[in-house]
Amino acid sequence: MNNLLKTAAAVALVCLGTVASAQKYHGIVDKTVAIVGNEMISISDVEAQVQSMRAQGMASERCQILEGMMQSKLFLAQARVDSLVVNQDQVIAQLDQYSAQTLTMVGGEDNLSQYFGNKPLYKLRQEWRSQIEEQTLVQQEQQEIAKNIPPLTPHDVKQYLDTADVSSLPVVPIKYQMSQICVYPDREAAAIAVKERLLSIRERIINGERFATLARLYSEDPGSARKGGELGMASKSIFWPAFSDAAMSLKPGTISQIVETPDGFHIIEVLEKKGDMFNARHILIKPSYTQEDQDKAFKRLDSLRTAIQDSTITFELAARFYSEDPATRTNGGQMADPNTGSAYFEIDQLKPQDYAAIQGLEVGQISEPIASLDNEGRDGNLVYKIVRLDKIVPAHTATFETDYTELLGMVQNIKTNEAIDKFLDEKIASSYIIIDPLYKDCEFSRTGWSKKIRND
Numbered sequence: 311m312n313n314l315l316k317t318a319a320a321v322a323l324v325c326l327g328t329v330a331s332a333q334k335y336h337g338i339v340d341k342t343v344a345i346v347g348n349e350m351i352s353i354s355d356v357e358a359q360v361q362s363m364r365a366q367g368m369a370s371e372r373c374q375i376l377e378g379m380m381q382s383k384l385f386l387a388q389a390r391v392d393s394l395v396v397n398q399d400q401v402i403a404q405l406d407q408y409s410a411q412t413l414t415m416v417g418g419e420d421n422l423s424q425y426f427g428n429k430p431l432y433k434l435r436q437e438w439r440s441q442i443e444e445q446t447l448v449q450q451e452q453q454e455i456a457k458n459i460p461p462l463t464p465h466d467v468k469q470y471l472d473t474a475d476v477s478s479l480p481v482v483p484i485k486y487q488m489s490q491i492c493v494y495p496d497r498e499a500a501a502i503a504v505k506e507r508l509l510s511i512r513e514r515i516i517n518g519e520r521f522a523t524l525a526r527l528y529s530e531d532p533g534s535a536r537k538g539g540e541l542g543m544a545s546k547s548i549f550w551p552a553f554s555d556a557a558m559s560l561k562p563g564t565i566s567q568i569v570e571t572p573d574g575f576h577i578i579e580v581l582e583k584k585g586d587m588f589n590a591r592h593i594l595i596k597p598s599y600t601q602e603d604q605d606k607a608f609k610r611l612d613s614l615r616t617a618i619q620d621s622t623i624t625f626e627l628a629a630r631f632y633s634e635d636p637a638t639r640t641n642g643g644q645m646a647d648p649n650t651g652s653a654y655f656e657i658d659q660l661k662p663q664d665y666a667a668i669q670g671l672e673v674g675q676i677s678e679p680i681a682s683l684d685n686e687g688r689d690g691n692l693v694y695k696i697v698r699l700d701k702i703v704p705a706h707t708a709t710f711e712t713d714y715t716e717l718l719g720m721v722q723n724i725k726t727n728e729a730i731d732k733f734l735d736e737k738i739a740s741s742y743i744i745i746d747p748l749y750k751d752c753e754f755s756r757t758g759w760s761k762k763i764r765n766d
Contacts, residue, residue: 343746344376346383353748355379373752377759380745382448384737389451396446405439410545410586418543418587455733456726462718464710470721471710480708480716485654486668487701489643491614491628492635492684493607493694500597504575508568508595512577515565521579521591530574531594539579539591546586557590558583572686599692604681607694611679615696618676625676625698635684635693643698648685654703661690664697671699738762 344351356379360370409431416425426434471479511528515521522538529535546554550571557578560566566578574596582589614632617623629643638645646653657665663682671677677697683690708717738758745763754760 341746343748344380345742345744346380347387347741347743349383349386351376351379351383373749373754376745376749376752377754377756380743380759381734382445384734384741385448385451386444387741388733388737389447389454392451392454394447394450394454396443396450401439401442401446404442405435407547408438408442409435410547413587414542414544414548418584452730455729459722459725459729462721462725464714467714467717467721468710470724471717476707480713480720482703482706482708482713482716483656484705485656485703486660486699487653487703488645488655488664488668489625489629489698489700490635490638490645490695491611491625491633491643492638493610493632494634495599495603495607495692495694497597497691500599500603501570501575504595504597505568508575508577508593511593512565512568515577515579521565521593525591525593528595529593530596531592534592539593540581541590541592543582543584543587543589546588553578553592554588557588558586560590597692604694608679611694611696615676615679635695637685644700667697668699673699673701675699 340352340354342350342352343356356372356376359375359379360372413419413422416422419431422434423430429437507528511524515524520538522540525535525539529539531539534541546558549557550573552569553571553576556566556569556576557580560578560580562580562582564580566576569576569578574594576592576594579591580588581591610632614623614628618625618628626642629639629641633639633643637648644653645655647655647659649659661682663680667677667680667682675698677699679694679696681692681694684693703712706712708720710717734756735758738756743759743762745759747764750763752759
């Protein structure tokens with residue numbers, strides 16, 4: 311998405327909860343400060359955006375916020391002319407997610423009502439739903455404008471390169487292509503050890519010791535351990551399903567059996583439940599492994615490394631037969647970014663252990679065995695591996711020959727920006743717009759807005 315779309319979307323999406331009431335802002339009673347077509351914007355609307363953006367540590371300049379809101383109204387008006395419709399299933403999914411996050415943030419429905427001026431949850435959900443629908447229409451209209459841009463060709467990219475200042479071209483950072491052979495430690499034995507430890511802790515709690523005290527001593531969740539394992543009132547949707555299912559099935563004050571999630575193993579005590587929310591304590595312990603586990607894995611990997619270097623077996627065959635990582639062994643060990651699917655990694659996309667392993671290697675060389683992390687769970691699970699450095703693409707200014715895809719995206723953004731600029735300038739000039747003189751000193755990014763300020 312281009313910068314203009316990002317700005318408009320950011321302003322529109324920052325805060326779904328608007329507290330609209332007749333109150334004073336800097337000594338001025340709440341009133342309508344802008345009319346864009348049939349849409350009105352009040353001081354309270356602008357101030358709600360200001361407060362929300364400040365709470366998130368974002369810039370909150372009122373003139374910029376008002377301009378972003380007015381731009382959104384123009385997109386919304388055109389979306390209605392174009393008879394665009396929203397997918398209600400997606401709206402409901404977004405509404406549920408936002409409601410759960412907001413309830414968790416404020417600590418439950420009672421606090422939510424107080425936070426939003428004593429409005430009940432059902433009323434807030436009605437407002438949020440309406441705003442999500444509008445925001446979705448705005449985004450769809452922006453996409454419609456982008457769709458009307460003729461498909462770009464290599465000639466368009468070449469033409470851009472011929473006229474662009476070299477300093478404006480993107481610099482492509484250094485990238486690495488790698489393959490790996492992975493061996494996992496004995497997870498079953500480690501899991502049994504963790505479960506035995508948690509069973510012992512659970513028995514101590516049942517026999518009278520305080521859950522909170524033992525959580526501080528033993529839990530490996532640093533965020534909650536210092537609070538005695540307490541998580542705070544939160545929606546069940548923000549936890550792993552196995553965790554929330556176990557917690558919701560407990561009566562307050564009872565201790566769960568051992569619960570396994572991608573984070574590790576837990577025991578849980580529920581303190582309070584309200585609807586789909588609960589407050590619980592937990593003790594998390596993750597499987598740990600011994601030096602013997604590492605020595606055994608390293609010996610196996612070192613043998614494979616030697617066999618590959620002696621040409622007894624190729625790296626690809628060794629990966630297919632001996633690697634325990636299902637995501638890479640079928641590809642002969644070739645690694646891919648799980649987020650993008652790309653076989654090329656920038657430095658900040660690599661795990662620190664993997665990056666350290668390839669430092670000093672030449673293309674085609676294989677690292678010594680290392681301990682690293684996979685992509686499972688929040689932090690990843692321990693895995694032992696050897697890594698082959700397959701290719702290095704040095705940092706360079708983007709060129710047509712080597713970086714066509716990146717340049718095509720850049721030119722597409724430029725064309726989209728131009729189309730959006732044209733749309734907004736035409737709509738500002740032709741639409742019925744009135745802006746209150748309260749904002750006469752604003753330096754809007756588009757000069758057309760200033761012509762719409764009412765002269766009193």
